[in-house]
Amino acid sequence: MRAALLGPAAALFLLVFLLLSVTSVGGQTPPPTGAKAATASAPAAKPPTPGQFPPYKPPRTADGKPDFNGFWQAFVTSDIDVRDHDAQAGPHPETMGAYDQWPGGQGIVEGGEIPYKPEALAKKKENAEKRMVVNVTSDDHRHDTGDPELKCYMPGVPRANYMPFPFQIVQGSDRILMAYEYARSLRTIYMEANEKAIPQKSPADTWMGWSHGHFEGDTLVVDSAGFVPYTWFDRAGDYHSDALHVVERYTQVSPYHIMYEATIEDPNVFTRPWKMSFPLYRRMEKNIQLVDFNCTEFVLDLVYGQYSKYPKK
Amino acid sequence: MSNRCWVQSTALGVVLAVGLLAPAFAAAQAPPSAPAKATATGAGSKTQSSATAKTSAIPRTADGHPDLHGYYNFLTVTPLQRPAKYGNREFLTPQETKDVFQKGLQSAFEPRDGDEEHYGNELFNPNSVDYDPTTFGLSPWQNGIKPNPRTSLVVDPPDGRIPDMTPEAKAAKARPVAPAAAETVDLAGSRAGTVVDGQSYVVDDHNGGGAVHADVPLDLGYGTTCVSPGGGAPIFPGEYNADMYIMQTPNDVVIQGVNGFRVIPIDGRPALTGNFHEWHGNAAGHWEGDTLVVETTNFHAGNTFRGANPKTLKITERFTRISAETIEYKFTVDDPSTWTKPWSVILPLSAENGPLFEFACTEDDYDAVNILAGARAFEKKAKEKANEKTGVPISQK
Numbered sequence: 001m002r003a004a005l006l007g008p009a010a011a012l013f014l015l016v017f018l019l020l021s022v023t024s025v026g027g028q029t030p031p032p033t034g035a036k037a038a039t040a041s042a043p044a045a046k047p048p049t050p051g052q053f054p055p056y057k058p059p060r061t062a063d064g065k066p067d068f069n070g071f072w073q074a075f076v077t078s079d080i081d082v083r084d085h086d087a088q089a090g091p092h093p094e095t096m097g098a099y100d101q102w103p104g105g106q107g108i109v110e111g112g113e114i115p116y117k118p119e120a121l122a123k124k125k126e127n128a129e130k131r132m133v134v135n136v137t138s139d140d141h142r143h144d145t146g147d148p149e150l151k152c153y154m155p156g157v158p159r160a161n162y163m164p165f166p167f168q169i170v171q172g173s174d175r176i177l178m179a180y181e182y183a184r185s186l187r188t189i190y191m192e193a194n195e196k197a198i199p200q201k202s203p204a205d206t207w208m209g210w211s212h213g214h215f216e217g218d219t220l221v222v223d224s225a226g227f228v229p230y231t232w233f234d235r236a237g238d239y240h241s242d243a244l245h246v247v248e249r250y251t252q253v254s255p256y257h258i259m260y261e262a263t264i265e266d267p268n269v270f271t272r273p274w275k276m277s278f279p280l281y282r283r284m285e286k287n288i289q290l291v292d293f294n295c296t297e298f299v300l301d302l303v304y305g306q307y308s309k310y311p312k313k
Numbered sequence: 314m315s316n317r318c319w320v321q322s323t324a325l326g327v328v329l330a331v332g333l334l335a336p337a338f339a340a341a342q343a344p345p346s347a348p349a350k351a352t353a354t355g356a357g358s359k360t361q362s363s364a365t366a367k368t369s370a371i372p373r374t375a376d377g378h379p380d381l382h383g384y385y386n387f388l389t390v391t392p393l394q395r396p397a398k399y400g401n402r403e404f405l406t407p408q409e410t411k412d413v414f415q416k417g418l419q420s421a422f423e424p425r426d427g428d429e430e431h432y433g434n435e436l437f438n439p440n441s442v443d444y445d446p447t448t449f450g451l452s453p454w455q456n457g458i459k460p461n462p463r464t465s466l467v468v469d470p471p472d473g474r475i476p477d478m479t480p481e482a483k484a485a486k487a488r489p490v491a492p493a494a495a496e497t498v499d500l501a502g503s504r505a506g507t508v509v510d511g512q513s514y515v516v517d518d519h520n521g522g523g524a525v526h527a528d529v530p531l532d533l534g535y536g537t538t539c540v541s542p543g544g545g546a547p548i549f550p551g552e553y554n555a556d557m558y559i560m561q562t563p564n565d566v567v568i569q570g571v572n573g574f575r576v577i578p579i580d581g582r583p584a585l586t587g588n589f590h591e592w593h594g595n596a597a598g599h600w601e602g603d604t605l606v607v608e609t610t611n612f613h614a615g616n617t618f619r620g621a622n623p624k625t626l627k628i629t630e631r632f633t634r635i636s637a638e639t640i641e642y643k644f645t646v647d648d649p650s651t652w653t654k655p656w657s658v659i660l661p662l663s664a665e666n667g668p669l670f671e672f673a674c675t676e677d678d679y680d681a682v683n684i685l686a687g688a689r690a691f692e693k694k695a696k697e698k699a700n701e702k703t704g705v706p707i708s709q710k
Contacts, residue, residue: 062375062563069564138682153676168576170565172382177560177567179576183675184542186574188668197666206671230676287583290576292591292613296675297540300530304538307685309513309528309692 053253058218063173066218066252071283071290073166074260077105079149079159081236082276083112091132102235108162110275114238120269127237136303143230147237151303152295154185154207156231157224157246158262158276166283168290176213176220181290189213189222202226205242220250241268256282371603371634374561379603379634381559381566384669385662386457387548387642388555390417393658395465395473403473404462414460457556459663468643469657482651486620508695514688527688530681538681539674541616544570545593546609546628547644548660549618557662558669559632559640566598566605572672577607585611590623592616605632618646625650638664 058066077085084107090100116124131147149155155163165182176189189211190198202210202225209224229242245265253259258280265273305312372380390413399405405413465473478486507515516525526532535541548557554571561567564580578584579598587610589595595611607630612623626648633641640662647655 069562136682138679138686142679142682143676148676151675154673170560170562170567170576172560172562175560177569179567179574184573186569186671190668198668204670207673207676208671287585289578289582289585291585291589292593294540294542294592296538297535300538300540300681304530304681304685307682307689308530309689 053257053259056252056254058252059255061171061173065171065173065215066220067171068169068176068220068250068252068258069171071166071168071288072258072280073164073283074162074278074280076108076162076278077103077164078108078162078276078278079164079234080105081107082109082162082234082238083107083114083236085236108276108278110277115271115274117269117271120239124237124239127232127239128235129237131235131237134302135306143228147235148231149235150299152183152299154183154231155180156207156227157187157209157211158248158260158264159231159233160185160187160208161248161260161262161280162278165293166288166290179290181293183293183295187211205229207231209246216249218251220248222246222248222250224248239269240264240266243268250280253279256284258282370637372637374563376563378561378600379605380561381605381632381634381640382561383559384665384667385557385559385640386459386555386665387557387660387662388458388550388553389461389466389660390414390458391461391463391466393466394475395467399464399473401471401473402464403468403471405464407462410460410462414458418458457663457665459661461661463659466658466660467656468659469645470654476652476654476656478652479650482622508691512692514691527684530685533681533684535615537678537684539572539678542573542592543672544568544573544575545616546575546596546607546630547618547646547658548630548642548662549658550660556665556669558667566607569669571669572674579605587611590614594626594628601631603633606630607632620651621646621648622650632662 058068061067061069080088080102085104087104088102090096090102092100127147130145132150133145134151135145136142136151149159149163154160160167160178160180160182163180163182165180167178167180167182170177170179172191174190174192174195176191178187178189180186185208187208191213192198193212193214199210200212204226205228206226207228207230210226211222211224213220213222215221224246225244227240227242227244229240229244232239243266247263247265249259249261251259251261259277260280261275261277263273263275264270301308301312374380374382467473467475470476509515514527516527525534530538544557548568548570556571558569559566560569564578564582566577566579568575568577573593575593575596577596577598579600581599584597585591585595587595590611590613592613594609594613596607596609598605598607600606609628609630610626612621612626614623617623617626618628626646629645629647631641631643633643635641641659642662643657643659645655645657646652
């Protein structure tokens with residue numbers, strides 16, 4: 001009996017000993033803050049509610065700003081359509097099968113609909129019908145028809161942020177660069193309000209915008225204009241003019257999420273400003289890097305085929 | 314793929330396409346500070362080497378490393394390889410430096426075809442038929458060029474010459490020359506090209522690269538079709554657009570060229586595996602004292618410096634900030650299957666005012682359309698001429 005009674009006591013002793021050693025091992029390599037370590041080891045009270053995040057204070061750069069450095073990616077299907085959309089067959093199901101079927105997805109537009117002017121809505125519908133028409137000329141009409149994504153053109157803003165590709169934020173003190181895997185597009189966000197050499201307005205129209213940024217609390221606010229009128233918001237033909245003005249708000253809500261919001265303004269096309277929002281996710285692969293998606297190479301025959309010696313009929 | 318004249322014409326075409334605003338704007342900016350002085354001080358001596366560079370006061374980042382951040386110009390009139398008359402002499406005298414620089418500035422900005430010895434005072438061929446670069450803000454004096462006291466950009470081997478190519482590299486480079494002009498179509502002057510056998514338009518690339526076709530888009534090469542991204546390793550000037558931006562954080566260095574950029578991890582993050590063949594290669598950086606060292610391997614086929622072998626090429630770049638105005642940029646090309654030994658270049662990067670403007674190469678590639686459409690027009694005209702000679706009935710024309 002004695003031996004039997006000692007058994008549980010020894011086990012208890014061993015358990016305490018083990019717990020102590022685990023604690024002391026943890027103590028040798030302290031996590032960034034003790035408070036985080038304590039909450040991390042305790043089970044969460046309940047599974048997280050989508051769209052809701054507990055209060056969060058992001059890490060800081062050397063100059064005290066919220067640190068956005070890292071690799072980010074949206075996981076929405078809005079490149080197909082920024083509004084609610086059913087799954088649909090791609091353009092060539094007879095050869096592409098399931099490789100080229102477009103998933104359905106919920107919209108990212110606040111209120112569900114884009115406030116087009118009546119004539120602009122007609123243009124959007126025409127865009128959608130002609131999204132795969134390619135007629136790249138050597139005159140001013142080269143950008144008249146078709147989805148620029150099809151031709152591997154820079155996706156513009158905000159579309160670049162919800163293409164199904166990662167992008168990297170490289171944050172300096174007077175510039176923030178956003179490097180996109182898709183079509184190797186690059187945005188430079190000028191962070192100093194009155195930098196002498198940097199014009200306030202874009203000196204020429206751009207595909208990726210002319211952007212100034214600042215922080216409002218922990219939110220990065222990016223104000224972009226100076227756009228070419230050729231980029232679209234999605235494959236559904238949603239578009240804008242060269243009067244496009246985009247104000248983006250990037251707010252870190254956890255170590256792994258940015259809540260992204262963009263306000264779109266274009267009096268030539270929309271009756272009022274409208275908003276879209278979605279989360280960006282931090283890519284956590286331990287060896288994460290951007291790799292090439294140099295799609296120009298893949299579209300040469302599509303884009304210039306009509307000038308080839310052997311045009312495809 | 315050394316289709317150089319077309320690469321040049323692409324860059325020009327796109328500059329034109331974006332409305333000439335960028336060069337005009339850059340030219341309007343005042344230089345940051347007495348720039349000519351900064352690069353000319355070392356003339357006639359060897360004090361410009363990186364070994365003695367640390368003594369000057371240089372800007373530093375919060376983490377203590379030299380601050381490389383900023384805009385730089387690396388245009389030069391210095392020949393890549395040392396002209397024979399200088400022998401083993403590495404530096405020009407101050408007077409020679411001035412003369413070479415002035416002569417370079419006075420000339421139009423078009424290299425004499427294919428002869429890389431003739432950079433510098435002999436580079437710029439005022440009789441160029443291609444275009445008048447001064448019209449487009451492309452002449453050297455409009456682009457922030459600075460004097461360089463070196464006799465050549467190549468500093469190693471000591472004779473300033475690129476080492477011999479290996480026999481296999483020579484054999485791989487040889488390409489047929491364009492056929493003699495049996496059916497020259499005189500639509501556009503001396504470079505109009507030839508329609509071979511009344512069938513296919515061919516132009517000689519005028520750089521010893523041989524015959525160049527324009528049958529299908531990829532015939533134009535990766536440059537003209539905007540497939541090849543700029544901004545890769547090494548940083549090396551063409552005839553214009555020799556502007557760049559460096560951004561530096563504790564974890565990354567971004568090198569942005571006029572057309573393209575690289576994000577280089579410098580914090581020891583794992584590099585991509587050798588299974589990747591990135592257009593800019595696979596780069597990783599680290600600090601050696603005050604020098605940022607970037608090593609790049611695994612290049613993409615068809616997109617290597619001077620046609621090196623993408624499988625065996627390694628480029629090591631060293632960025633040393635030697636003053637507030639200048640980064641000494643040294644790169645070493647090591648490719649045992651292409652050159653018999655490694656060779657190195659020193660190219661000064663001179664601070665200039667930004668910003669860099671967006672370069673929409675793919676989006677505004679008018680050249681690809683015009684060259685292909687032009688080739689078809691040449692072929693059509695040749696066919697018509699042939700038909701005239703043989704008296705084809707009008708009904709069949």
